[in-house]
Amino acid sequence: MSESGNMMQWRIREAVPADVPNILAIERQAFSIPWNEESILGWIRGENRCYYLAEEAEFGVLLGYLGVFFVAGEGEIASVAVGAPFRKYGVGKSLFRHLKGICRRDRVGSLFLEVREKNVPALALYESEGFERVGFRRGYYPDTGEGAVLMKTFIHP
Numbered sequence: 795m796s797e798s799g800n801m802m803q804w805r806i807r808e809a810v811p812a813d814v815p816n817i818l819a820i821e822r823q824a825f826s827i828p829w830n831e832e833s834i835l836g837w838i839r840g841e842n843r844c845y846y847l848a849e850e851a852e853f854g855v856l857l858g859y860l861g862v863f864f865v866a867g868e869g870e871i872a873s874v875a876v877g878a879p880f881r882k883y884g885v886g887k888s889l890f891r892h893l894k895g896i897c898r899r900d901r902v903g904s905l906f907l908e909v910r911e912k913n914v915p916a917l918a919l920y921e922s923e924g925f926e927r928v929g930f931r932r933g934y935y936p937d938t939g940e941g942a943v944l945m946k947t948f949i950h951p
């Protein structure tokens with residue numbers, strides 16, 4: 795699938811083990827508690843889970859990724875990040891649009907995720923993609939004491 799936002803064009807594909815170093819580079823930049831190599835590799839190779847990458851169309855530079863685990867007709871989003879220079883071009887949104895297409899194809903009825911209560915960009919992305927707040931876990935993240943906002947959206951066939 796080919797996508798574009800302003801001057802940037804990208805495509806979305808499933809990750810393979812050779813992508814791990816590039817994923818790690820964004821992971822370390824984006825999160826205070828990043829996943830390590832082993833966890834990302836386990837996710838790429840694991841059953842019922844997928845890691846989708848957005849890569850720049852011409853040179854294949856990794857722009858961002860989304861990891862999801864499918865269980866009992868629901869997709870649980872475990873990880874979403876876009877490299878700092880590539881944010882606010884619509885990459886995050888297009889990863890979600892891609893995932894929703896997969897969900898429709900595979901009859902996955904809903905998507906679920908957790909997000910830090912003060913993560914304004916992520917909350918904006920999820921709300922713009924139709925996620926609604928369905929719960930709150932106070933003090934869930936030990937590093938900052940932030941609560942976790944639980945969000946869900948239903949996939950309409």
Ligand SMILES: CC(C)(COP(=O)(O)OP(=O)(O)OC[C@H]1O[C@@H](n2cnc3c(N)ncnc32)[C@H](O)[C@@H]1OP(=O)(O)O)[C@@H](O)C(=O)NCCC(=O)NCCS
Pocket residue numbers: 824825874875876877880881882883884885886887888908909910913914915916918919920922
């Ligand atoms: C959250 C993140 C993935 C968003 O990716 P992105 O590619 O920049 O998002 P998009 O450009 O697709 O924007 C999607 C929507 O969110 C809004 N948004 C994105 N960044 C925003 C910001 N900093 N402030 C306010 N709104 C923002 C956009 O305006 C857009 O809204 P619209 O549909 O109404 O136009 C990115 O900021 C990121 O990687 N952050 C660090 C990692 C992280 O926090 N991941 C989420 C963990 S739960």
